[in-house]
Amino acid sequence: MRKPRKSVPGRGGPEGRVGKMRLGPVEIGLILVIVLIVFGVSKLPQVGGAVGKGLREFRQAVKGEEEPKAVAKTEDKKETKSS
Numbered sequence: 001m002r003k004p005r006k007s008v009p010g011r012g013g014p015e016g017r018v019g020k021m022r023l024g025p026v027e028i029g030l031i032l033v034i035v036l037i038v039f040g041v042s043k044l045p046q047v048g049g050a051v052g053k054g055l056r057e058f059r060q061a062v063k064g065e066e067e068p069k070a071v072a073k074t075e076d077k078k079e080t081k082s083s
Contacts, residue, residue: 035047
């Protein structure tokens with residue numbers, strides 16, 4: 001019978017996990033300040049909208065949906081109006 005292997009620190013074993021990333025309120029605040037400095041106050045709504053749209057599209061791609069239902073309905077309305 002084989003002996004169980006000891007986990008080596010830094011190798012991702014149960015005792016020495018690498019890559020745990022926990023974002024607390026201080027880290028989130030720091031990220032927001034950096035984003036504010038980089039993009040400026042006037043661009044924040046555009047950046048937020050783009051990030052939200054990208055996340056929405058990513059989730060739909062993971063689920064396997066090809067097109068959001070709201071967009072499909074508006075496109076159907078456009079086609080019927082132009083006909």
